[in-house]
Amino acid sequence: MTWLTWRVERGKVLAAAALVLLAAAVLLTLNMDGPVVVMGARIALTIGPPAFAVVVAVFWGAPLVAREYEQRTYLFLWSRDRPATRWLALRVAHLLLPIVVLTFAVNIAARLTFDHMLGMAVHEYPYDLWLPLELATVIAGFALGVLVGVLARNVVLSMGITLIAYVVLRFVVGVVARPYLLPPVRLLDQVRPMDALFVAGGYLDRDGHELTTSAVQQMCIGQHPVIAAQDPCLVARGITHSFLDIQPVDRLSDLRLVESGGYVVLAVALLAVAWLVLRRREFRR
Amino acid sequence: MIWLTWRQHRAELIGVAAFVVLLATVLASYLGSVQEVNAACGQHECWGGAGVALGDQVWRIDLVLTLFSPVLAGLVAVFWGAPLLSREYEQRTYLVAWGQDVSPARWLGGRAALLTGAVLLLSVPLAVISWLLVEAVRTSGARGNTGPYQTLDLWPAIPVVQALFGLVLGVAVGALLRRTLVAMGTTLAVYVVVRVTISTTVLRWLPPQRLLFPVGQLSALPPDAAVVSTGLLDDAGNPVVAPYDCDQQCLIERGIRHSYLDVQPLDRLDLLTWLEVIAYGLMVVGLAWLTWARVRRTTRVG
Numbered sequence: 001m002t003w004l005t006w007r008v009e010r011g012k013v014l015a016a017a018a019l020v021l022l023a024a025a026v027l028l029t030l031n032m033d034g035p036v037v038v039m040g041a042r043i044a045l046t047i048g049p050p051a052f053a054v055v056v057a058v059f060w061g062a063p064l065v066a067r068e069y070e071q072r073t074y075l076f077l078w079s080r081d082r083p084a085t086r087w088l089a090l091r092v093a094h095l096l097l098p099i100v101v102l103t104f105a106v107n108i109a110a111r112l113t114f115d116h117m118l119g120m121a122v123h124e125y126p127y128d129l130w131l132p133l134e135l136a137t138v139i140a141g142f143a144l145g146v147l148v149g150v151l152a153r154n155v156v157l158s159m160g161i162t163l164i165a166y167v168v169l170r171f172v173v174g175v176v177a178r179p180y181l182l183p184p185v186r187l188l189d190q191v192r193p194m195d196a197l198f199v200a201g202g203y204l205d206r207d208g209h210e211l212t213t214s215a216v217q218q219m220c221i222g223q224h225p226v227i228a229a230q231d232p233c234l235v236a237r238g239i240t241h242s243f244l245d246i247q248p249v250d251r252l253s254d255l256r257l258v259e260s261g262g263y264v265v266l267a268v269a270l271l272a273v274a275w276l277v278l279r280r281r282e283f284r285r
Numbered sequence: 286m287i288w289l290t291w292r293q294h295r296a297e298l299i300g301v302a303a304f305v306v307l308l309a310t311v312l313a314s315y316l317g318s319v320q321e322v323n324a325a326c327g328q329h330e331c332w333g334g335a336g337v338a339l340g341d342q343v344w345r346i347d348l349v350l351t352l353f354s355p356v357l358a359g360l361v362a363v364f365w366g367a368p369l370l371s372r373e374y375e376q377r378t379y380l381v382a383w384g385q386d387v388s389p390a391r392w393l394g395g396r397a398a399l400l401t402g403a404v405l406l407l408s409v410p411l412a413v414i415s416w417l418l419v420e421a422v423r424t425s426g427a428r429g430n431t432g433p434y435q436t437l438d439l440w441p442a443i444p445v446v447q448a449l450f451g452l453v454l455g456v457a458v459g460a461l462l463r464r465t466l467v468a469m470g471t472t473l474a475v476y477v478v479v480r481v482t483i484s485t486t487v488l489r490w491l492p493p494q495r496l497l498f499p500v501g502q503l504s505a506l507p508p509d510a511a512v513v514s515t516g517l518l519d520d521a522g523n524p525v526v527a528p529y530d531c532d533q534q535c536l537i538e539r540g541i542r543h544s545y546l547d548v549q550p551l552d553r554l555d556l557l558t559w560l561e562v563i564a565y566g567l568m569v570v571g572l573a574w575l576t577w578a579r580v581r582r583t584t585r586v587g
Contacts, residue, residue, distance in 0.1 A: 012470075015470060015474075037485065037514075040481070040484075040485050055473070059466070059469070059470050063466050067466070071375075071376075155465055155466060156296075156368050156372070156465065156469075157296050159364075159469070160296065160297065160300050160364055164300070
């Protein structure tokens with residue numbers, strides 16, 4: 001980080017660092033003596049790390065270029081000798097350092113809070129707390145904000161668009177697409193294994209067509225054994241197997257790797273587009 | 286004035302309004318499906334009852350009900366409230382906007398009235414639909430988070446007054462800091478701190494009732510009461526930390542004979558709800574006064 005970048009961005013960096021430290025201190029000193037506090041800690045752990053990524057995208061990424069346009073300071077900043085593309089590359093590179101350090105701090109704080117909450121119990125950390133994945137999501141958010149700022153050229157507007165786009169992106173990737181990032185494993189007539197990621201479940205008829213559980217419930221009401229062939233009602237309706245599509249627990253690390261790789265590629269692509277747009281505008285000037 | 290306000294703020298207004306419409310659609314569709322299940326199970330016996338028939342839907346309903354109010358008020362605070370004055374100051378347009386024919390008080394009053402109207406227009410229907418949904422889920426008997434104390438924050442007046450608080454907080458921070466980005470960030474931070482503080486402490490605003498049980502006995506909770514805290518007591522009545530690897534006998538040998546349960550009984554729910562409404566109301570009035578005083582002072586100087 002150069003002296004100039006530090007002078008311009010120190011407010012954001014210091015404020016974010018202070019907030020991360022404050023949140024970590026509060027969570028780690030909580031006295032977990034009642035359901036309200038435990039529930040609060042659980043909610044903070046679930047939404048804390050994604051909220052940090054949203055803050056970086058909306059408050060660091062979006063205003064980076066949009067602000068220069070809105071306040072017309074770009075007229076002084078960028079010239080033939082100091083092109084906008086170079087300015088963007090340097091500013092982004094400088095800001096990546098505090099982003100990485102703070103994400104690291106958020107990750108450690110979340111893990112310690114998790115230990116604090118569960119005490120001595122042996123546990124696995126949640127899927128999203130894998131450090132490379134968290135880093136990739138934060139950097140992709142930052143890149144998204146930068147691109148939106150370049151395109152919208154208005155601070156409040158670009159912050160709003162970034163907020164919506166990033167929340168939609170995280171939701172689609174984390175909830176909708178995640179189980180399908182690798183082709184799932186199909187189990188026939190088996191109970192769901194512990195810790196596996198559930199993808200889909202239902203029944204198969206003789207021809208191998210899939211039937212949903214609710215459709216089967218309408219035909220044969222009640223609890224059914226896992227092995228479909230043992231249930232007379234199911235057999236009478238031509239249902240031969242129950243099926244379960246899952247991602248087994250030993251594949252979760254591969255899934256994380258694929259997801260992190262996707263976010264990294266996205267981040268690079270978004271920054272490249274922002275750079276190209278600025279370069280085109282430069283040629284026009 | 287109305288036309289100008291609309292032209293200047295239409296992106297933020299349309300954005301938040303679109304979010305609210307989406308949310309209202311989701312809540313209304315949940316309400317429809319829960320009422321349908323309730324009606325169907327009322328007419329003929331449902332397998333396992335309406336609560337079981339709802340199945341996987343319950344946690345989604347819980348999630349939407351928990352998140353809609355904090356997110357709406359947060360968006361209003363950061364995107365409507367914070368930039369309102371800070372933008373005028375930062376871009377120095379206030380010098381033009383508050384000219385001789387429009388006094389600053391009138392300018393601020395006009396903007397505030399319009400935005401307050403918009404907040405009410407968006408938050409009141411949402412609050413009503415969500416409360417109807419809570420009551421429908423309760424009727425179904427589903428085991429969601431719809432106990433009386435768990436839905437304290439969903440009583441219709443509270444989401445509305447929280448959204449108003451968001452707006453006023455944003456405007457006040459903008460008037461004090463006068464820089465858009467700083468005001469938006471500070472508003473977000475203050476808003477989160479206030480919301481978290483209130484929702485984690487509200488059950489302690491009235492001294493809870495302490496129920497004592499001999500160590501090892503199952504504690505019977507009064508129906509629909511909220512648990513504030515639990516723990517062990519020594520003979521002198523002081524709360525103690527449970528030692529690791531200590532069974533019931535060993536606890537008694539160390540003089541720890543009772544466990545306690547601090548609860549808020551159901552009959553205090555109304556009082557606590559009103560206390561929360563009043564707390565937010567007082568903050569709204571205080572922050573509005575602060576903003577007004579600040580804006581008047583600015584123009585006298587400059």
